[in-house]
């Protein structure tokens with residue numbers, strides 16, 4: 001059985017992201033030469049970043065980028081995350097990479113709502129995954145056996161539940177925008193889970209940039225109007241939990 005769950009790793013990021021942002025901000029607001037820009041301590045960096053955020057002057061934040069490895073996510077997640085156009089993506093190919101190893105069951109994601117229905121529902125879902133994996137393997141065979149050309153058409157019988165993996169890069173401005181939309185309770189559970197995992201990874205390396213990251217209700221009122229979940233304390237507690245964990249490890 002090949003059930004998998006969302007997992008995010010922070011693969012790399014701009015060295016000293018807050019120093020880099022502060023240097024860009026310092027250049028905007030002072031007569032500094034380029035050679036003087038690196039001369040900011042962490043307190044001044046935090047001050048510059050706070051000032052930028054409060055003014056909505058967000059272009060200096062674009063100089064810090066973060067690269068994530070994401071796996072254990074569905075093709076339905078892929079459709080949602082790739083709507084974020086300022087991000088860069090490299091996605092595991094369903095043409096070059098076969099989806100069921102040795103005729104076994106493909107890797108798939110089980111929605112928590114189906115899991116909550118109990119063992120019988122989960123068994124039914126697993127059986128459906130097995131059936132679709134079998135259809136896939138049959139089509140690979142009929143289309144000439146394991147190859148790029150067989151994979152690319154056999155995959156048409158695969159479900160949204162099928163696992164995908166990707167490497168994704170966002171700059172901090174896009175990341176803040178992404179986290180505002182996708183950490184919100186209105187976002188679908190899978191992308192929300194990934195968004196919170198991403199925030200947990202970036203907060204320790206750039207705490208000033210991400211100190212108010214997450215849905216609007218973290219720092220102000222909910223921007224969702226009639227779609228509000230009505231519980232801003234939920235997101236505030238999630239962010240406070242991430243901050244507490246970071247403080248404990250420092």
Ligand SMILES: Cc1cc2nc3c(=O)[nH]c(=O)nc-3n(C[C@H](O)[C@H](O)[C@H](O)COP(=O)(O)OP(=O)(O)OC[C@H]3O[C@@H](n4cnc5c(N)ncnc54)[C@H](O)[C@@H]3O)c2cc1C
Nearest residue numbers: 080082083084085086087174177178181182184186187188
């Ligand atoms: C709760 C929720 C429900 C959703 N439901 C649906 C749905 O039912 N159907 C659907 O199709 N989508 C849906 N979406 C996706 C949504 O419409 C956006 O495509 C997605 O959230 C990406 O947002 P974005 O365009 O702001 O982000 P990005 O593409 O990351 O862009 C970031 C920002 O850059 C600017 N920008 C980027 N490209 C342009 C451009 N071409 N022109 C002008 N400004 C630009 C905008 O200011 C934008 O906000 C949903 C999203 C959420 C969070």
